[in-house]
Amino acid sequence: MKVNRNFDNLVPNYLFAEIAKRVNEYCSANPDKKVIKLGIGDVTLPLPKIAVEALKKGADDLGNKETFKGYPDYEGYEFVRKAVSDYYNTFGVKVDPSEILITDGAKSDSGNIGDIFDKDNTVLVTDPVYPVYVDSNIMAGRKIIYADSNESNGFCAMPNEDVKADIIYLCSPNNPTGSAYSYDQLKTWVDYANKNDAIIIFDAAYEAFITDDSPRSIFAVEGARTCAIELCSLSKTAGFTGTRCGYTIIPKELERDGKNIYKLWYRREATKFNGVSWPVQCAAAAVLSEEGQKEFKENISYYQENAKIIASAMDELGIYYTGGKNSPYIWLKCPNGMGSWEFFDYLLENANVVGTPGEGFGKNGEGYFRLTSFGDRENTIEAVRRIKELLSK
Template identity: 75%
Template structure:
């Protein structure tokens, strides 16, 4: 037997293991110090009450023969898919309920979508980048071309007309940089994809954080239905990181190489995925109810206020950054010319604040650093004061 040797080409991801190791060693050596973690990518506020109640009702239904549910539909129950379509309509984007596939999260689908594409496709990903986009395609043996995000383009790379791409990964608002594409910028990507007969894989996991006129969906852009697939998640929208639920939207008219992409994805899911549990889907549908939206938007506003607090401090210190608006992430240039890991150590040892070195997200992340707004307010304020005192 043979192993898939493409795995040999993966760079071992020591980023978070190294962060944990360094943080643990410091905590052990300095037990009297209070560490504040601003590198956390997980939410900290509880689930919306409406979602929890719906989950309880759904679980209760499973205890009665009359309302018991077995295997769920591969693409999700109609009541959730209809709720997602109605949610999109609420910000002016029309999709059909039967174009929605309910899943256990955007990470799974952005990695698994490659199953329906050939290994000889060229893939374009931004750099810095969410690691799953890269690793999933390395595992499949595809050629990867990086679109560099830099200070000059404010970490919003644009198409390079001299390069042909078949598959394009975009994330807006972006993880890790927090930068969000404008409608004009996304239109340029859509036009490029159509010209190259490519497919855009659009990760909208942070769309609920958008507060200005940046598009919340690729399908707000004319032509996107001809070339795009959209992924989203309730992890950051409604705190479902420990519950797991997301959705993927594939227009029924999307065709490549003589094959209907919607039909191919259904075939893949029916083969390899048994669906999301009934109680979780009940909770997901409740998130999109009027009351559920009020509750999750309150949580998001809490995180956005944390981001504003961090951003205001960086403005005061004169440090360049992206994000902090439309996003829970703040991507800053390391001060005093420090490298990413150098700044990590400096911040840990002198302010007892933990963040994420940017080079863990790609070569363009060298000299940059990610902070997040997912902590609680008291710790965020204290961390900011420590950073201002250290760098001011």
């Protein structure tokens, strides 16, 4: 018997598991300290009321013979896919319900989508990068190349026409840097993908945070339907981090190597995934309704105000950062030339504030640090006060 030795090429601990380990050790040694966590991008506000009511009704349905539901449709119930399609229409993007598959979130989709592609494909990711894109392809044994995001390009990496990639992972607004691609920048990526017969895996998990004219979907860009798959999630849009519901959009005309990509993904899902539960799909449809959107946008406004509070502190301190405008993340340059983990320890020990070391997102993240606006207002204000006091000394 042999194990998958590609796991030997992974870093020993997943980034956020390592952060939790260090924080737990510090808290155990310093039980009198109030530690404020602005590291992991987990929401803190409760689900919109309309989602909770739909969950309750969905659960009640399962308790009655007349309304009981067993296995859902592999692609998700039609009324939920229609709700996603209608939601996209609100920002001017047309996707047909038949091109949407309901799943348990963008993280699992971004890791699983590789199942339908040969391992000999070359994968391109931007650096810094959400670790799942890299780790899942290391597990599969694929070659990975990087496009540099840095201060010189505003942490919006662009393609190198002299380099050929087969699978491209893009995230906009970006996790971790908070930067968002413009239409013209995404058009450059789309043109590159079509020229190279590549496919873009586009992670739009933070689209609801966009406040300017940056595209909220890759399908807002001309030519994307022949080269892109979009992943999205209700985790950050509507607080479903623990409820688990997302969706994948694959244009029916998208083909590669003589195969229809939608049909491949449907076949994979039918084999390995039995769908999202009835109550959760009911909640998803409810939260995407007109009334549901009003509710979740109130929560997003709350997090956006937290982001402004953090960003304003960086402005006062004269610290370079990206994000905060179209994103719940503030990606800041570590002060005084500190390394990412060095600043992590410094902030934890001296301000009792937890963030995320940029080094964990790739080599271009070294010397940078991510703070999240997903905390509650009181803790965000207090954390900012402590940071400003510490860094003003």
